Amino acid sequence: xxxxxxxxxxxxxxxxxxxxxxxxxxxxxxxxxxxxxxxxxxxxxxxxxxxxxxxxxxxxxxxxxxxxxxxxxxxxxxxxxxxxxxxxxxxxxxxxxxxxxxxxx
Amino acid sequence: xxxxxxxxxxxxxxxxxxxxxxxxxxxxxxxxxxxxxxxxxxxxxxxxxxxxxxxxxxxxxxxxxxxxxxxxxxxxxxxxxxxxxxxxxxxxxxxxxxxxxxxxxxxxxxxxxxxxxxxxxxxxxxxxxxxxxxxxxxxxxxxxxxxxxxxxxxxxxxxxxxxxxxxxxxxxxxxxxxxxxxxxxxxxxxxxxxxxxxxxxxxxxxxxxxxxxxxxxxxxxxxxxxxxxxxxxxxxxxxxxxxxxxxxxxxxxxxxxxxxxxxxxxxxxxxxxxxxxxxxxxxxxxxxxxxxxxxxxxxxxxxxxxxxxxxxxxxxxxxxxxxxxxxxxxxxxxxxxxxxxxxxxxxxxxxxxxxxxxxxxxxxxxxxxxxxxxxxxxxxxxxxx
Numbered sequence: 239x240x241x242x243x244x245x246x247x248x249x250x251x252x253x254x255x256x257x258x259x260x261x262x263x264x265x266x267x268x269x270x271x272x273x274x275x276x277x278x279x280x281x282x283x284x285x286x287x288x289x290x291x292x293x294x295x296x297x298x299x300x301x302x303x304x305x306x307x308x309x310x311x312x313x314x315x316x317x318x319x320x321x322x323x324x325x326x327x328x329x330x331x332x333x334x335x336x337x338x339x340x341x342x343x
Numbered sequence: 344x345x346x347x348x349x350x351x352x353x354x355x356x357x358x359x360x361x362x363x364x365x366x367x368x369x370x371x372x373x374x375x376x377x378x379x380x381x382x383x384x385x386x387x388x389x390x391x392x393x394x395x396x397x398x399x400x401x402x403x404x405x406x407x408x409x410x411x412x413x414x415x416x417x418x419x420x421x422x423x424x425x426x427x428x429x430x431x432x433x434x435x436x437x438x439x440x441x442x443x444x445x446x447x448x449x450x451x452x453x454x455x456x457x458x459x460x461x462x463x464x465x466x467x468x469x470x471x472x473x474x475x476x477x478x479x480x481x482x483x484x485x486x487x488x489x490x491x492x493x494x495x496x497x498x499x500x501x502x503x504x505x506x507x508x509x510x511x512x513x514x515x516x517x518x519x520x521x522x523x524x525x526x527x528x529x530x531x532x533x534x535x536x537x538x539x540x541x542x543x544x545x546x547x548x549x550x551x552x553x554x555x556x557x558x559x560x561x562x563x564x565x566x567x568x569x570x571x572x573x574x575x576x577x578x579x580x581x582x583x584x585x586x587x588x589x590x591x592x593x594x595x596x597x598x599x600x601x602x603x604x605x606x607x608x609x610x611x612x613x614x615x616x617x618x619x620x621x622x623x624x625x626x627x628x629x630x631x632x633x634x635x636x637x638x639x640x641x642x643x644x645x646x647x648x649x650x651x652x653x654x655x656x657x658x659x660x661x662x663x664x665x666x667x668x669x670x671x672x673x674x675x676x677x678x679x680x681x682x683x684x685x686x687x688x689x690x691x692x693x694x695x696x697x698x699x700x701x702x703x704x705x706x707x708x709x710x711x712x713x714x715x716x717x718x719x720x721x722x723x724x725x726x727x728x
Contacts, residue, residue, distance in 0.1 A: 263371050264378045279393030280402060282371055287406035303381075308371060 244274050250327055252284060253312065253320040256294065262307040285310060293319050346376050349390045356400030359409060368403060651699025654692045661689035 248270070255261060255269045263285065267278045288294045293316030298306040312320070350369050357365050372393070379389035393399055404410075668682040 264375050267375070277392065277394050278375065279372075279399045282368070282375075283399070283402035283406050286368065286403060290406055304377065305370075305374065307374070308367075 239274065244276060247274065247327070248276060248280075249284065249288075250320070250323050252281070252288070253293070253316060253323065256310050256312045257317065257320055260309045260311045262299075262309050266310065288316070292316075344387060344390050346373065346386050346390065349376075349393070349396060352396045353400060356397060357403060359404070360407060364407075647699055648703065651696050651703070654699065655696035658689055658692035658696055661685050661692060665689055 251270050251273050252266065255266055261269065263282060266285070267276075267281045270276055270281060271278075285294065289296060289310070293313060294310045295313050296308050296310055299309050301307050350373060353372065354365055354369060357368060360368075376386065376389045379392075380386060665682060665685040668678050668685055671678050672682060
């Protein structure tokens with residue numbers, strides 16, 4: 239798939255994934271990889287940025303399989319941002335689809 | 344590339360960030376690699392999926408609103424400037440509006456900057472070829488990692504050696520500086536004849552928490568800060584953190600305390616005759632200084648008093664003039680302008696005189712009070728300045 243397309247929707251997919259369930263980094267990478275093929279290393283910077291912008295908050299949860307895992311949780315600001323992003327996406331893909339299918343802008 | 348090397352390289356690139364942030368980030372990547380290895384992948388395979396370390400670091404720095412171009416280029420020289428507008432603060436977080444990208448953020452366009460494997464993209468990595476990242480000659484511009492050449496290895500090792508040497512020299516200079524300071528303090532003791540306990544009130548306050556076993560008493564604030572910063576819900580982890588911090592603090596304080604106790608014992612033995620001479624000289628110097636300051640203040644206050652009296656005299660004359668003008672006005676003479684001028688002058692000079700006398704009176708009141716800590720001459724100086 240064209241990487242430019244993936245660039246645009248990665249944030250939306252990550253936000254939506256965390257909205258459904260609090261996840262830790264590796265789990266989130268696997269979840270996102272099921273939707274789009276993404277370089278795993280790029281997820282963490284994105285998570286860090288979203289955390290810095292207060293869309294995510296983090297907490298540690300003990301794990302039986304090793305050291306405590308850092309879970310990401312969507313904040314209220316994150317939910318609002320996700321909703322806005324989703325709405326923009328809907329409008330965007332509808333207009334693009336309409337144009338590509340010859341319906342005009 | 345091995346896991347250790349990957350993490351150490353990433354740490355180098357991220358050294359501009361706070362230690363806590365670095366550890367946080369590296370722990371996530373380490374955990375990710377471990378989980379992939381549990382699934383059956385080798386270390387190299389697990390790390391290969393991350394792509395280029397440099398580009399990864401650039402993405403991470405972008406999340407902190409750090410100008411990654413300069414930061415990474417400077418990192419190669421071992422210097423980490425923080426560019427204006429980088430937004431780096433003590434917490435290591437860059438603030439931005441809750442918009443899509445925030446201030447200075449490159450946007451999702453950079454996320455895939457050539458980091459995808461070539462077989463996935465089918466084209467040369469787009470973002471990695473952005474001018475900024477390739478400007479300082481990255482070899483990973485194509486998005487895949489080339490094996491390190493001999494020259495590259497030589498440069499890297501040379502740099503590591505140079506950094507180690509510089510750190511050693513810095514540590515040596517600090518040690519020399521400490522010894523010189525201690526020697527100078529020891530030489531000065533005979534002339535001051537005083538112990539050092541009063542010189543370090545901040546250490547005394549810290550002693551309050553120092554326990555006999557060397558551990559700092561610690562505080563709830565430390566536990567709270569650790570908990571908040573790390574979002575740790577597990578009490579045991581938070582307590583472990585606090586214990587580590589407290590032991591470190593306690594050891595540092597104990598070393599300080601031992602050092603000061605030793606200096607005090609030496610200085611008390613050297614007091615006596617030389618100490619008395621020194622104290623006398625200091626007192627005489629202070630007395631001369633006080634006399635000079637008293638003379639200056641006396642002249643200043645006298646000048647101010649004379650000025651106030653002059654203004655009061657002029658104000659009285661103005662008052663007389665205004666009175667006469669009122670009478671003449673009532674008699675029908677056209678002296679309105681003169682009256683207004685006289686009134687203005689009266690108010691002006693009256694205010695000046697009142698200000699000067701007011702300060703004198705306030706000075707007197709505060710002296711009688713004795714409650715104000717500051718001497719009135721200082722207040723006078725401040726106000727007139």
